[in-house]
Amino acid sequence: MTTHPTVTLPEGMRVMTHEQMRAVHDAVRDAARRVSVWGYKADEISYDALAAAGVFVPPPAPEPGTCTAQFLPTNAREHGPGTLGVWQACVIEPRHEGSQHTSGTVGWHDSNPGAVPANPADKE
Numbered sequence: 001m002t003t004h005p006t007v008t009l010p011e012g013m014r015v016m017t018h019e020q021m022r023a024v025h026d027a028v029r030d031a032a033r034r035v036s037v038w039g040y041k042a043d044e045i046s047y048d049a050l051a052a053a054g055v056f057v058p059p060p061a062p063e064p065g066t067c068t069a070q071f072l073p074t075n076a077r078e079h080g081p082g083t084l085g086v087w088q089a090c091v092i093e094p095r096h097e098g099s100q101h102t103s104g105t106v107g108w109h110d111s112n113p114g115a116v117p118a119n120p121a122d123k124e
C-alpha cells in the first residue's frame with residue numbers, strides 16, 4: 001500500500017489511497033469507452049464528483065526547488081470548480097520563513113484543514 005503525507009481534513013472527508021485512485025481511474029476509463037466519452041474528460045468529471053462528496057485524490061510529489069508545503073482546498077464555499085479538491089503546492093523557495101504558503105492563486109497557513117506542512121527534512 002502506498003502512503004502519502006498526513007493531512008487533516010474536515011470530518012467525513014478523506015484522501016484516496018493510490019490503489020483506490022487507480023481503481024477509480026480504471027472504472028472511469030472502462031465506462032468512458034462504453035459510452036464513447038474521451039477518457040480525460042471522464043477523469044475530470046469523476047474527480048470533481050468525488051471532490052463534491054469529500055473524497056480526494058492523493059497529493060502529487062512536490063516540485064523540486066520549492067517549498068514542499070501543500071494544501072487541499074476542501075471548502076466548497078471558499079473554493080470553486082477547478083480549485084476545490086485540486087492540490088496546491090507552495091511556490092516559495094524551500095525553507096522559507098513562517099507558516100504561510102501560497103500556490104500563486106491560493107494562500108494557506110499550516111494550521112488550516114487540508115494543509116500538509118513542509119517536509120521537516122527540508123528544514124535542515
Ligand SMILES: [Zn+2]
Binds near residue numbers: 090091100
Ligand atoms: Zn511554503
